Amino acid sequence: MSQVSHTLAQRLLDGDRRALARAITLVESDDPAGWELVREIYPHTGNAAIIGLTGAPGAGKSTLIGALTKLRRAADRDVAVLSIDPSSPFTHGALLGDRIRLTDHFLDPGVFIRSMANRGALGGLSEAALQTALLMDAAGKDDVFLETVGVGQAEVDIIDHADTIVLVLMPGSGDSIQALKAGIMEIPDIIVVNKADHPLTDTMVREIRGVLSLAPQRGWRVPIVKTEASRGVGVEELVAKLDEHRAYIEAEGTLSERRRRNLRSEVVGLCTFRLRRRLEEQLDSDDTFAGLLDEVVERRLDPATAASRILERLDAAAASREE
Amino acid sequence: MSQVSHTLAQRLLDGDRRALARAITLVESDDPAGWELVREIYPHTGNAAIIGLTGAPGAGKSTLIGALTKLRRAADRDVAVLSIDPSSPFTHGALLGDRIRLTDHFLDPGVFIRSMANRGALGGLSEAALQTALLMDAAGKDDVFLETVGVGQAEVDIIDHADTIVLVLMPGSGDSIQALKAGIMEIPDIIVVNKADHPLTDTMVREIRGVLSLAPQRGWRVPIVKTEASRGVGVEELVAKLDEHRAYIEAEGTLSERRRRNLRSEVVGLCTFRLRRRLEEQLDSDDTFAGLLDEVVERRLDPATAASRILERLDAAAASREE
Numbered sequence: 001m002s003q004v005s006h007t008l009a010q011r012l013l014d015g016d017r018r019a020l021a022r023a024i025t026l027v028e029s030d031d032p033a034g035w036e037l038v039r040e041i042y043p044h045t046g047n048a049a050i051i052g053l054t055g056a057p058g059a060g061k062s063t064l065i066g067a068l069t070k071l072r073r074a075a076d077r078d079v080a081v082l083s084i085d086p087s088s089p090f091t092h093g094a095l096l097g098d099r100i101r102l103t104d105h106f107l108d109p110g111v112f113i114r115s116m117a118n119r120g121a122l123g124g125l126s127e128a129a130l131q132t133a134l135l136m137d138a139a140g141k142d143d144v145f146l147e148t149v150g151v152g153q154a155e156v157d158i159i160d161h162a163d164t165i166v167l168v169l170m171p172g173s174g175d176s177i178q179a180l181k182a183g184i185m186e187i188p189d190i191i192v193v194n195k196a197d198h199p200l201t202d203t204m205v206r207e208i209r210g211v212l213s214l215a216p217q218r219g220w221r222v223p224i225v226k227t228e229a230s231r232g233v234g235v236e237e238l239v240a241k242l243d244e245h246r247a248y249i250e251a252e253g254t255l256s257e258r259r260r261r262n263l264r265s266e267v268v269g270l271c272t273f274r275l276r277r278r279l280e281e282q283l284d285s286d287d288t289f290a291g292l293l294d295e296v297v298e299r300r301l302d303p304a305t306a307a308s309r310i311l312e313r314l315d316a317a318a319a320s321r322e323e
Numbered sequence: 324m325s326q327v328s329h330t331l332a333q334r335l336l337d338g339d340r341r342a343l344a345r346a347i348t349l350v351e352s353d354d355p356a357g358w359e360l361v362r363e364i365y366p367h368t369g370n371a372a373i374i375g376l377t378g379a380p381g382a383g384k385s386t387l388i389g390a391l392t393k394l395r396r397a398a399d400r401d402v403a404v405l406s407i408d409p410s411s412p413f414t415h416g417a418l419l420g421d422r423i424r425l426t427d428h429f430l431d432p433g434v435f436i437r438s439m440a441n442r443g444a445l446g447g448l449s450e451a452a453l454q455t456a457l458l459m460d461a462a463g464k465d466d467v468f469l470e471t472v473g474v475g476q477a478e479v480d481i482i483d484h485a486d487t488i489v490l491v492l493m494p495g496s497g498d499s500i501q502a503l504k505a506g507i508m509e510i511p512d513i514i515v516v517n518k519a520d521h522p523l524t525d526t527m528v529r530e531i532r533g534v535l536s537l538a539p540q541r542g543w544r545v546p547i548v549k550t551e552a553s554r555g556v557g558v559e560e561l562v563a564k565l566d567e568h569r570a571y572i573e574a575e576g577t578l579s580e581r582r583r584r585n586l587r588s589e590v591v592g593l594c595t596f597r598l599r600r601r602l603e604e605q606l607d608s609d610d611t612f613a614g615l616l617d618e619v620v621e622r623r624l625d626p627a628t629a630a631s632r633i634l635e636r637l638d639a640a641a642a643s644r645e646e
């Protein structure tokens with residue numbers, strides 16, 4: 001292990017913000033030193049409460065996280081926030097408007113905020129995000145908030161790794177409830193109806209109750225919390241529900257079950273990502289592939305047979321690596 | 324090639340509905356005879372117009388497809404519909420309510436309708452759906468409508484394979500526009516605002532125009548079509564826009580570009596799916612993996628290192644296959 005990485009790991013474990021920031025950059029840029037670092041700090045993880053917040057853009061997730069952070073800080077807990085930002089193809093930048101709400105906490109050394117763009121991560125977004133959560137955990141954060149817009153497989157993968165999943169809805173926006181009803185979205189642990197000063201709030205709460213009443217009953221009854229995050233209304237109740245859920249999963253043993261399942265899927269996800277990258281590298285460098293693709297386009301060779309031929313070549317390449 | 328599959332292929336190419344139904348069942352159940360069949364009929368594909376319709380549940384996609392089918396049949400075109408059904412975890416069945424709209428056409432031999440559930444496809448949903456579209460194409464259908472709710476990677480993969488992508492919105496439901504604005508959803512080729520008798524229709528059209536005006540200008544100007552599918556209003560205009568888009572992509576050469584890109588990603592998708600399945604099989608049968616996972620859960624071995632060890636074992640297994 002290099003001296004640099006050792007020093008960085010030690011500083012990170014001591015809770016040094018700049019070390020944490022540097023470590024995340026290494027992981028995000030897929031630097032081998034980043035993976036080495038995660039390996040080193042991994043035994044010190046598993047202590048933070050990982051809370052995932054998901055919901056459509058505009059539902060007020062960032063404002064809510066700002067309000068939650070304020071209460072968590074008042075209780076002397078250290079907080080980290082990782083926002084997965086849908087970067088706009090129009091502005092070529094991340095949609096950081098909402099992020100402004102978190103600036104109240106920029107100068108607080110007990111709060112660490114980081115954004116990660118969902119474009120340009122070359123398919124490795126969930127890998128980078130999950131490694132980042134481990135780094136935040138190792139740096140001694142008590143609460144790690146993961147924020148996603150909940151669309152796209154990578155984002156679902158990320159949010160699935162949280163200990164507690166919070167779905168944030170706003171009144172008058174029906175798509176999310178339809179998605180819940182249709183079973184496209186899994187039932188979360190807590191549902192928040194934010195912007196609860198809206199006249200359609202109670203209608204939405206009734207609709208959600210209707211959907212939940214159809215769901216198979218498990219031990220945990222999913223609470224619906226009404227909030228106005230921008231004024232702090234209802235946020236104390238949300239904190240209470242987060243604590244209740246944590247106590248519940250710890251008592252029932254579901255926390256360790258969940259973590260085992262999540263770690264399994266993280267390992268499988270990492271394997272799949274690397275296999276796919278290896279495949280893409282071979283395709284880019286292999287003229288045979290371009291020839292196969294031409295045959296497919298000309299309808300002379302079907303896609304499945306082309307795939308079989310490519311996998312045979314990959315196996316041969318693996319065999320030569322083994323020799 | 325077996326005699327059975329030969330006969331089935333011939334009957335399918337002759338446009339026999341029962342042969343088409345049987346062929347899709349083979350593909351859906353991942354039967355080797357299904358892959359063999361696709362290989363055989365593949366040279367006869369590439370003639371159908373593949374039209375993808377996506378949008379939130381409840382936007383009226385099925386009703387719209389019913390209305391489009393009526394007009395296409397009046398113009399003596401053969402139609403196939405493949406609906407990717409979000410199956411509800413509550414009712415354990417597919418949400419077939421909307422499908423009723425298509426029953427008008429059940430007795431018409433020129434219309435073929437099929438649903439495919441998005442659960443239980445074991446990760447192979449997009450593979451099965453794309454092979455099904457090829458079968459419908461080979462069976463001589465002039466128009467193949469693919470319908471998805473547009474959430475989830477598999478569904479995005481499916482819709483990306485269409486020649487023309489139609490986004491169906493309904494007034495008063497803001498999530499989809501937010502998703503468009505945030506760049507989570509790619510800009511489609513045609514946008515439909517269905518249920519256009521709703522008072523918020525024009526507000527929504529203005530919002531969509533606003534989003535589109537920010538998008539980088541390409542050659543094709545995305546039209547916004549207002550429809551009331553249940554009364555057939557606006558559907559003729561939609562058909563005209565579908566034809567215009569087809570003429571445009573054929574004239575500009577983008578149809579063949581699109582198809583090349585789509586076939587490439589289909590081949591890559593098939594390879595990745597098989598690599599992942601091979602991985603899962605190995606994990607299920609290999610006690611070493613359970614041991615590695617225990618170490619990860621106990622925080623003694625980090626997920627990335629566990630993934631590396633698994634890939635080394637996979638390579639060794641591939642090498643022994645090659646010998």
